[in-house]
Amino acid sequence: MYHDGGTLADIEQAIRYAQDAAGLEAQEAFQVVDVTGLLGLCYTTKYKVTQCEDDLLKAIEADESDLWVFMPVANISDILVLAQRLMESYKTLENWEKGLKIAEYAHELIPAYITRYLRWSEAQSLLSRISRLAYFAAAFSLQAAKPEAATLALLERGRGVAADLFRKLADSKPAYKETLLSSVGRLDNAVQPLNPISDEPTSGTAELTSRLEARKIVDDFMDSFGARQKPVNTGFTGFTRSGPILVINVSFRCDAFIIKHVVKTMPLPKLSEEDLEQRLRDGNLGSLNTLEWLWDTIAAPILDHLGYSQMPSDEWPQIRWIPTGVLSRLPLHAAGYHQDQAGSTVIDRVMLSYSSSPNAILEGVSKDNRTPLRRRL
Template identity: 25%
Template sequence: MDIDQDGLPYSRGHDMKSLTEARNELLQAFESTSISQLARIRSGIKLFWLLADAFGLDDAAEMIIKTVRIFPRIIPHRIPQELRETILSEFVSRSSTICSIVLHAKRPAAEAFEVLECAKRFMADVNFCTHLNNPQLELDHPRLDDRYEALQVEISQSEDENPLNTESSGPQKRDPVVVNQDIERIEEKIRGLSGFERYRLFPDAKRLQNMIAGDAIIALNTSALGSDALILTEQGIKSIPLNNLKYDDALKQSAIIKSQMLLPANEEQKNEEMRSLLRWLWIAAVKPVLAELNFLQPVVDAKDIPYIWWFTSGILGRAPLHAAGMHDGTEMNCTMDYAVSSYIPSLRALDFSARMSNRDPNVPWNKRILLVSASKSTGENKSHSSRDEAMDIKRIVGWNMKPTILMDPHPAKVLAQIHRFRILHFACNAKSMSNNPSASSFSTNTLPKPLEAVRIAQLYLVNTQLAYISSCAFPDDSVGPVVDESINMASTIQQCGVPHAIGTLWQVQDEFASAMATEFYKNFLGEFDGDVPSHYGKIQESLHLSISNLRKMPRWKDNFLTWAAFIHVGDF
């Protein structure tokens, strides 16, 4: 039975008898034990869209959840390109719509979150060979870990046709029946071990609650089917409808965000557009969520301010949610007045950040900071160069840290030294490639060859805790159409294996980027008199305080293109 390959609606041009035959054929393939896991994923995705379009959302939601739970068995960058492109176009780029379908089918909010998480993990694993997976099995049971990884490779390289591959001179491909039995057998064995009960499964309620070091994780999901907030707290996961968050409005506002990617020609006009966007975000999305969490209370003592993570996804993936608010002078309300915000690209990335941040406390604190700088500014405002920024930071932290400045270094020199440092500060030319995150890079003035993010991802930076990207350009050709993945340099570096990253959502003036960097390091590691400040040595609190201080200054208060751009990615 031929099924339309160009997406929905699958029912176009087919009568119900043909659609029923197609459904039965795909269901039989999905449930078969004699085809590969790759073929099951392919059939599951096709069947999901067919069911959603022609047979009802309940069966469709159940099918996509079953399909999602096969994904941990594959290695995305090793699967055939044809299937990888199918998954990217039919699952990852439509994950917001799929999430809405799961919620409309009255499935648990945790399953809707599982869809978004699976899409984010797949995208990260396509671009990077990440170190984000929990290495505990490798440490405790290395032989089991090796065997499981070997099966993942075998599954990812399997083919539906001619599974035995008898004409090849290389190793013969095993029958999928045998491979499927092996993977199920080893998963059962691993999950029978203490501490590995949820191995390669979406975290259960207890594990999710343990991940909440702050007060809430919030995912905003919007599609043509509606908008919802998925809220994860110690009490569990729930969803609330966001009736004022209209999909068409979100598309228009996301276009405004995209227009900020490069330094604007008309700064005054762009600032007014940003003021309007921040107001819309507050009314349509952020305020209802904070109200649901009972966070819209005046913060009397700074130590009592709530901590939240924004799980970025879909067309609002670049939205400055931490800066949303009423900035028109009549009512001054802003997310920052009620909560300290961080962003996370996935729950797995959050778990990684928490594990790396909570390593053995008896290990001496590495006091080395690497400052990678360009000798000349390439921005429009050259009043404060990257060299000046690096020297200012060295002066601020030098009393307690050991700074090393690399001026216009060759990428090989950075890669050779980077593992020795606890903090990496890039005061050079950063370029974020949204459509191809692994090609995101850093460069300097004297060398045409950039340092690509994928090369950092190939390292295992066990000493590094923070990467600070002072400012970043977002080329026009990297933005592309709106999809269910929005990438910035901070999230890219965090997924390369650095627990914490600070960066920008769009390009910022050199002068303000330097001002923010020096303000941050003063609060984070600067010399102080008297008692240790409560924010000292705390990345998120120091950034929150730095943004708050600069946005109070008359010069920057109404320049939303500056302070609203800076974000933290990682754990608290």
């Protein structure tokens, strides 16, 4: 494979090897899932060197082919890598519709694949991959001029379903959790073909019955997540009378989703993913410089847009802030110019609180409404 100090000839040789691997017969695919995406990666690497669009188109063709061929047998990490790379390629071509379709299909597969990763030891890296795909998908959706509410639903479905699933697993009773994980293990074990000489048919029937029982247990567990498919802009009208809910998405474009009675978006052109990651690498996240940068790029534009441009004279407006990804590590509530005149900080203008997702807010309100008054007191 090409690397620093390599040559274009190295890439061409890697492409030939990858083409040989891709030429395997379909029945052999189950034994070579480790080559998933290899040819597309080679052509993508070549494109970065040549900047020839034909190489990029070949990369897309190879990656899309692998996505469909290996999907039944590859693990979700490989599928997410393929989807991410395809979206990067379509971003280069500015083909937002095709990139969005890849993202939507990958999102639909997440609940089916996630059961293979129900152990906490495997969860964190998977959540990071899924969330990054969700941020990317939301940016594609806005570029494709899709409805804002549908875009927010896509974002929340991607970054929320896996996290909620792991959280529910952690909260489950030990006996149920053991049964569920055992069922996942049975489904992960490949079905071995019967030996017509030595194997008895009854053993195959027993194995099939066991797998069907395991599938039912896992499917029942997954059914509870169908609610994630519903629109996100329902049920907020009463709750947002005192102030909006804000979801900040950071990707190759950065936007604020403003939830009141409907969902609206506001571009944040001064904010960039690269600047954010650089500040995280530099550290000093609570420095005056960082707080002023957060004010200039995020807080001030949003508050001014909402009409919160000065200190309130009576009742303070409330804002629920939902940062995503690495943005959640920054102190948005403290953004502002603290050494200047009053009114140039978040705390001068609004009462701000955090939440993990719009659905978490709705679920919290619903739980409060179900709690008897005397218990709340």
